[in-house]
Amino acid sequence: MKDKKRIVVKVGTSTLTHESGAPNLRRMEQLARILADLKGAGHEVILVFSGAIAVGTSRLGLEERPKELRMKQAAAAVGQCRMMHIFDQFFAEYNQSAAQILLTGDDVEIPVREEHLRRTFSALLEMGVIPVVNENDSVSSAEIETGNHKVLGDNDTLSAIVAKLCGADLLVLLSDIDGLYDSDPKENPGAKLLHRVEELTPEIFEMAGGAGTWRGTGGMATKLSAAGIAMAAGCDMVIANGARMEDLYGIVEERAIGTRFLASAEGK
Ligand SMILES: Nc1ncnc2c1ncn2[C@@H]1O[C@H](COP(=O)(O)OP(=O)(O)O)[C@@H](O)[C@H]1O
Numbered sequence: 001m002k003d004k005k006r007i008v009v010k011v012g013t014s015t016l017t018h019e020s021g022a023p024n025l026r027r028m029e030q031l032a033r034i035l036a037d038l039k040g041a042g043h044e045v046i047l048v049f050s051g052a053i054a055v056g057t058s059r060l061g062l063e064e065r066p067k068e069l070r071m072k073q074a075a076a077a078v079g080q081c082r083m084m085h086i087f088d089q090f091f092a093e094y095n096q097s098a099a100q101i102l103l104t105g106d107d108v109e110i111p112v113r114e115e116h117l118r119r120t121f122s123a124l125l126e127m128g129v130i131p132v133v134n135e136n137d138s139v140s141s142a143e144i145e146t147g148n149h150k151v152l153g154d155n156d157t158l159s160a161i162v163a164k165l166c167g168a169d170l171l172v173l174l175s176d177i178d179g180l181y182d183s184d185p186k187e188n189p190g191a192k193l194l195h196r197v198e199e200l201t202p203e204i205f206e207m208a209g210g211a212g213t214w215r216g217t218g219g220m221a222t223k224l225s226a227a228g229i230a231m232a233a234g235c236d237m238v239i240a241n242g243a244r245m246e247d248l249y250g251i252v253e254e255r256a257i258g259t260r261f262l263a264s265a266e267g268k
């Protein structure tokens with residue numbers, strides 16, 4: 001892998017929000033600082049974040065994540081605005097400009113839109129801006145409702161699509177867990193962490209259960225779907241714990257942290 005890398009970092013709802021759904025300011029601040037620092041070290045960074053629905057839910061004083069689609073989309077619109085405002089402030093503190101990019105499945109499936117998107121990312125990176133991406137939840141209805149991975153519908157898959165689109169060298173998924181275990185550690189305390197995955201076999205897919213917490217959506221299943229896209233595109237992917245944000249430095253230096261899914265030789 002090159003010394004100067006193009007890195008996509010995806011941070012899940014479980015890392016960026018408190019149990020109540022309120023934004024976790026300490027984590028957001030750390031993340032902005034470390035990404036600014038990685039940029040200072042010569043890398044190009046793109047942030048994909050989740051948490052708009054959870055933050056909107058809490059901001060609107062709703063008791064639980066709404067079940068009705070229009071309410072979920074409204075919560076996403078409120079939460080996105082809040083999260084972006086906070087990120088923009090933290091990035092500005094470290095002298096960085098951030099840019100908001102909101103995507104739907106159609107945007108990457110229609111070639112002309114995909115090309116526009118690729119050019120926008122490349123222009124932003126060229127100007128030293130940090131693109132900050134989320135799904136455009138307020139318009140991409142079917143996906144949040146059904147979790148239909150063929151389109152987008154989850155930010156794990158979205159981040160892998162962005163990594164592929166931008167020709168990234170590394171995709172890091174920060175979650176509330178140290179990596180991929182041989183079964184869900186929340187249900188099986190004896191579960192073992194896998195350090196490296198070279199191939200996505202049916203056994204690996206069996207290890208991933210369903211969705212994670214009420215606040216997020218994906219669980220491990222969507223992280224494996226992301227791994228498939230990244231590996232095929234010649235991009236390494238690492239799942240690591242967002243509670244130790246500083247681990248991002250070691251991950252970029254290819255130290256053995258979390259679970260690393262190795263890029264396929266053909267994709268490189
Ligand atoms: N084999 C597994 N290894 C690790 N975590 C697993 C596994 N199977 C299911 N999980 C669950 O996936 C959760 C992470 O997914 P999720 O809650 O969607 O996080 P995020 O919001 O970071 O995307 C873990 O907290 C864990 O409970």
Ligand SMILES: N[C@@H](CCC(=O)OP(=O)(O)O)C(=O)O
Nearest residue numbers: 013051052053155216217218
């Ligand atoms: N676009 C949604 C993210 C949904 C999602 O994929 O959440 P997560 O499993 O926490 O990455 C939001 O911002 O709430």
